[in-house]
Amino acid sequence: MREVAVIGVGMTNFGRFLDTPLKELGRMATWDALKDAGMSPKDIEIAYVGNACASIITGQTMVLGQIILKEVGIRHIPITNVENACASGSSAFREAWMAVASGLYDIALAVGAEKLYAGDTSLSTKALAGATEVEYEANLGLTMPGHWALRAKRFMEKYGTTREQLAKVSVKNHKNGCLNPRAQYRKECTVEEVLNSRMIADPLTILSCNPLGDGAAAAVLVSKEVAARYTKKPVWVAASALSSGSFDLNREVARNQLEEIAGKQAFDMAGIGPEDLDLAEVHDCFTIAEFMRVEGLGLVPEGEYGKWMDEDWAEIGGKLTINASGGLLAKGHPVGATGVAQVAEVVWHLRGEAGERQVPGARAGLVHCSGGGVASDTPACCVHILKT
Amino acid sequence: MIWPHSKMKVAYRREVVLMDNAPQGKQVIPVIRGAFEMEGEEPHLIGTRCSKCGKAFFPPRSVCSYCLTDEGIEPARLGNRGKLYAYTVINVASREFNPPYPFGFVIIEPEMIRIPTLLTEMPDQEILEAGTEMEMVVTKLRDDKEGNEIVTYKFRPVAND
Numbered sequence: 204m205r206e207v208a209v210i211g212v213g214m215t216n217f218g219r220f221l222d223t224p225l226k227e228l229g230r231m232a233t234w235d236a237l238k239d240a241g242m243s244p245k246d247i248e249i250a251y252v253g254n255a256c257a258s259i260i261t262g263q264t265m266v267l268g269q270i271i272l273k274e275v276g277i278r279h280i281p282i283t284n285v286e287n288a289c290a291s292g293s294s295a296f297r298e299a300w301m302a303v304a305s306g307l308y309d310i311a312l313a314v315g316a317e318k319l320y321a322g323d324t325s326l327s328t329k330a331l332a333g334a335t336e337v338e339y340e341a342n343l344g345l346t347m348p349g350h351w352a353l354r355a356k357r358f359m360e361k362y363g364t365t366r367e368q369l370a371k372v373s374v375k376n377h378k379n380g381c382l383n384p385r386a387q388y389r390k391e392c393t394v395e396e397v398l399n400s401r402m403i404a405d406p407l408t409i410l411s412c413n414p415l416g417d418g419a420a421a422a423v424l425v426s427k428e429v430a431a432r433y434t435k436k437p438v439w440v441a442a443s444a445l446s447s448g449s450f451d452l453n454r455e456v457a458r459n460q461l462e463e464i465a466g467k468q469a470f471d472m473a474g475i476g477p478e479d480l481d482l483a484e485v486h487d488c489f490t491i492a493e494f495m496r497v498e499g500l501g502l503v504p505e506g507e508y509g510k511w512m513d514e515d516w517a518e519i520g521g522k523l524t525i526n527a528s529g530g531l532l533a534k535g536h537p538v539g540a541t542g543v544a545q546v547a548e549v550v551w552h553l554r555g556e557a558g559e560r561q562v563p564g565a566r567a568g569l570v571h572c573s574g575g576g577v578a579s580d581t582p583a584c585c586v587h588i589l590k591t
Numbered sequence: 592m593i594w595p596h597s598k599m600k601v602a603y604r605r606e607v608v609l610m611d612n613a614p615q616g617k618q619v620i621p622v623i624r625g626a627f628e629m630e631g632e633e634p635h636l637i638g639t640r641c642s643k644c645g646k647a648f649f650p651p652r653s654v655c656s657y658c659l660t661d662e663g664i665e666p667a668r669l670g671n672r673g674k675l676y677a678y679t680v681i682n683v684a685s686r687e688f689n690p691p692y693p694f695g696f697v698i699i700e701p702e703m704i705r706i707p708t709l710l711t712e713m714p715d716q717e718i719l720e721a722g723t724e725m726e727m728v729v730t731k732l733r734d735d736k737e738g739n740e741i742v743t744y745k746f747r748p749v750a751n752d
Contacts, residue, residue: 324683325684325685325686326685328683328684328685329685332685336650338623338650339623339626339650339707340707342622342623343622343694343707343708343709343732343743344681344684344688344690344692344694344709344732345681345694345707346681346683346684346685348681348683349679349681349684349694352679352681353677353678353679353694353695353696353707354677356677356678356679357676357677360677360721401682402680402682403681403682403683404679404680404681404682404683404694405679405680405682406679450656451656452648452649452704452705453703453704453705456676456677456696456705578705578707579696579705579707
């Protein structure tokens with residue numbers, strides 16, 4: 204297996220862009236990544252494009268990847284569309300990594316693009332509920348916030364986590380979002396504001412949930428030999444892992460077994476432990492999700508993230524910075540784009556290019572996305588570790 | 592592959608006969624075909640059970656996830672009582688569900704498997720504890736575009752005697 208480096212990243216702003224078509228968002232991110240890498244569209248040998256909801260929101264049920272990439276003049280090469288719910292972008296990145304790590308290709312492109320808002324939030328909610336087992340869950344009225352609200356209830360019962368501690372995730376991430384020029388929301392909030400904002404599914408208020416929005420991100424991955432010709436600051440993919448849920452009807456709902464699996468695989472592959480990380484972008488689709496996933500991945504011991512929130516240990520420059528970008532809660536969560544946007548974020552920190560939100564001296568970062576909610580379990584979990 | 596509603600003839604027709612309070616000319620349609628049936632007055636979910644290990648599945652699975660074989664799998668009428676595991680009230684949803692409404696997990700007995708389910712007849716001012724006794728009912732979910740009644744299973748707290 205060969206070493207693989209990320210030499211170019213691009214990311215649009217995240218937000219609501221009713222006038223910008225999905226393919227243009229994808230084009231913008233791809234073009235920025237190519238320019239960042241110093242490459243031409245004709246250099247790309249293989250591409251993977253992650254998206255989850257285009258079929259419902261825009262009607263584009265198929266071939267979105269090929270449509271986006273023709274906008275930058277990419278043609279004839281192998282292009283595959285990738286869907287793993289919220290882990291679509293991460294999975295596209297993983298496929299691109301495998302293409303180069305295997306030795307089959309030297310230059311791969313990963314893109315994630317999503318348009319979640321087309322003027323009808325009811326439709327967006329329905330599209331997102333398509334990540335449950337639709338026949339038995341979404342069609343009965345279960346939503347993704349509802350799925351997570353149930354897991355929050357069980358988690359709070361098991362560990363004694365309070366609503367205030369959960370709210371602190373939102374406070375932290377909104378504060379970080381203020382430092383991120385691409386974030387959808389750049390406004391701080393207090394614990395009281397989070398708790399008193401509109402209730403979506405008890406205990407998750409609107410400020411506890413990721414917003415609906417649009418955006419795209421892209422990354423260029425190359426072999427070591429190619430990296431040496433293009434950049435002095437390659438960022439190495441030290442680990443890649445993808446796991447699936449068990450959907451066991453007796454499993455403990457308050458634990459994330461698939462994060463435990465993917466986290467362990469990633470740390471073993473990278474040859475480091477959580478204590479060696481400087482930052483992590485962890486999929487905080489809801490405040491409770493950051494709690495469960497930070498613990499599931501082994502970044503924080505079981506049951507202890509509440510204390511981390513009380514002590515501000517996950518702030519920028521703290522014991523381990525979690526979601527310097529503002530996370531999904533503040534930066535936004537155009538579903539297919541998120542995984543690749545997290546890679547862009549960590550790459551910027553590892554290059555020293557993260558501006559006001561820079562984690563000082565960052566040399567190793569972890570990115571994590573998990574997607575879907577079925578039978579109270581999560582279907583897909585994708586983790587990468589990036590190092591200088 | 593065994594699907595309960597292909598082997599068991601009762602599910603769909605019996606519901607239509609018993610729930611005949613739909614308006615004239617309209618049908619009563621289960622939200623999921625073959626997922627539940629009435630045994631007299633008692634509703635039951637229809638899942639599968641593996642006769643080798645005794646584990647049950649809802650939604651029904653045709654291969655036992657534990658034994659990794661289909662040899663012992665058979666359709667099974669599941670228990671219609673259980674204990675509340677967790678619940679929430681969903682305030683924001685796709686329009687046709689007419690929020691707010693309660694939704695939760697119930698661990699049905701004797702199979703001891705966790706079912707995601709709508710809840711109904713929940714007390715207004717009281718938070719129900721995990722472990723509360725619940726029982727299954729079949730009731731209206733909503734109307735479809737043609738005015739047919741779509742019915743579903745829900746669980747409600749067992750009334751104190």
